Amino acid sequence: MRPLNLIALLVFLGATVWVFTLSEPIVRKVQQGFYTLIAPILKAGSSTEQFARAMTQEVTHSEDLAVLLERAEKERDLYKLTASRVRALEEEVADLRSALNFTQQAQFDLVPARVIRRNPLTWSSTVTIDSGKNKRITDDLPVVGGNGGLVGRVYNSVESLANVLLITDEASKVSAQVRGSPEKGIVTGQLTTYGQKPILRLLYLSNNAALTPGMTVSTDGRGKLFPPNIPIGKILSYSSGPEYGEAVIDPVVDFNQLTTIFAIPGSAD
Amino acid sequence: MFRFILSLMGTLLAACLVQLFIPVLSVFWDTRVLLIAIVFLVSALALPTPGMLLMAFVSGLLWDMQRTILFPPYDGVVYPAATSSLPFGISIIFFGVLGFIVQGVQPLFRSGSWRVSLLAIATCLFLYQIIEIMTLSFVRGRFLLTEGVLIRISLTALITCLLTPLLFWLTSRLAEACNYQLLTQQNRRPARYH
Numbered sequence: 001m002r003p004l005n006l007i008a009l010l011v012f013l014g015a016t017v018w019v020f021t022l023s024e025p026i027v028r029k030v031q032q033g034f035y036t037l038i039a040p041i042l043k044a045g046s047s048t049e050q051f052a053r054a055m056t057q058e059v060t061h062s063e064d065l066a067v068l069l070e071r072a073e074k075e076r077d078l079y080k081l082t083a084s085r086v087r088a089l090e091e092e093v094a095d096l097r098s099a100l101n102f103t104q105q106a107q108f109d110l111v112p113a114r115v116i117r118r119n120p121l122t123w124s125s126t127v128t129i130d131s132g133k134n135k136r137i138t139d140d141l142p143v144v145g146g147n148g149g150l151v152g153r154v155y156n157s158v159e160s161l162a163n164v165l166l167i168t169d170e171a172s173k174v175s176a177q178v179r180g181s182p183e184k185g186i187v188t189g190q191l192t193t194y195g196q197k198p199i200l201r202l203l204y205l206s207n208n209a210a211l212t213p214g215m216t217v218s219t220d221g222r223g224k225l226f227p228p229n230i231p232i233g234k235i236l237s238y239s240s241g242p243e244y245g246e247a248v249i250d251p252v253v254d255f256n257q258l259t260t261i262f263a264i265p266g267s268a269d
Numbered sequence: 270m271f272r273f274i275l276s277l278m279g280t281l282l283a284a285c286l287v288q289l290f291i292p293v294l295s296v297f298w299d300t301r302v303l304l305i306a307i308v309f310l311v312s313a314l315a316l317p318t319p320g321m322l323l324m325a326f327v328s329g330l331l332w333d334m335q336r337t338i339l340f341p342p343y344d345g346v347v348y349p350a351a352t353s354s355l356p357f358g359i360s361i362i363f364f365g366v367l368g369f370i371v372q373g374v375q376p377l378f379r380s381g382s383w384r385v386s387l388l389a390i391a392t393c394l395f396l397y398q399i400i401e402i403m404t405l406s407f408v409r410g411r412f413l414l415t416e417g418v419l420i421r422i423s424l425t426a427l428i429t430c431l432l433t434p435l436l437f438w439l440t441s442r443l444a445e446a447c448n449y450q451l452l453t454q455q456n457r458r459p460a461r462y463h
Contacts, residue, residue: 004318
């Protein structure tokens, strides 16, 4: 090895070791600086993603319409297209009404935010939202969906945007209870791939827990990370292991259709 | 050479910004375009070892600033197991290792044989994701490399490496503008990359 290459390798290794020894607050500050810098670009980028999503939906929709086109005349198809757009708008209005109704009925103080980026990280389930510290959305705040179900937890919040770690991520942990049963455990996510519906796992249950499919799982407020009684999902199945039992949960929130979420300020410990 | 490294660094920063505009390709098994990784790999082919290591450091740092999720410690009484994730800075090592691998075909790249270089880059993109998921499996104690994940990794490598010819062209242009000798003298043939 040439002396210059050896020196470069040693400097590289030294710099890497230095990065590894950085404390968490410093890493957090570095990340916040990075996100503050890219926030305006990220917001602009979100419109590109939304356009791409709309395009994808349109392509799928066009395929459906192509089948109908063979059976109907051109003029009739134009009306069908218009009708489908009206339906989409109706659904959007229904979603917004539901979200508005939820905000009015909720027992918490809620701050709404729009999802501007989905799953930007390769192996983590996260979303980026268009509000941050400017709207009282700070790190560790719990986040719920339009139907009141638990969505996740805020991290890396900067002035005008924040990220949310979804409860479907493997790194997410939520203390939970099964309603109508004394069972308590920890809900964690699972890595899913294309076409799979996100599911959750409820760990550390009793080995002989009397749990049946359909039972509701909600937060229990232990650890003070999440307020109690936020719905998480319904039990799909339960299996006992050598030490603990484990249940598979179907989340109440449709994570593929997240558009508006609500942070609960003042709830983080 | 200094100017060439600076121009590649600029390209890397631009790639980091463009990456923000690229959505997940949900119609192709949720694949992604790993722009930072591919810009680094093409740079590693074009640069000598010290330059490659500098690029690996910057690329890894940029990648980890987006990837790392830090939370304050969970309540140990309520949450029995700590959340395990890849530490901040691990990508620097991954990029460094891949940089050395891809430099193995640098003589071929410098002689103008772009096909082997493209194959090496595609392999490294695949390897990069495999190393990442295997390390994640190791720290979490659960095997995460399923069939679906493997398909996603393969498609991501395939789709990302489609950008390689464009980046080869861009690199050769930058080298030309910076008076950096990308091809070895005896193999300098016009219109090889452009």
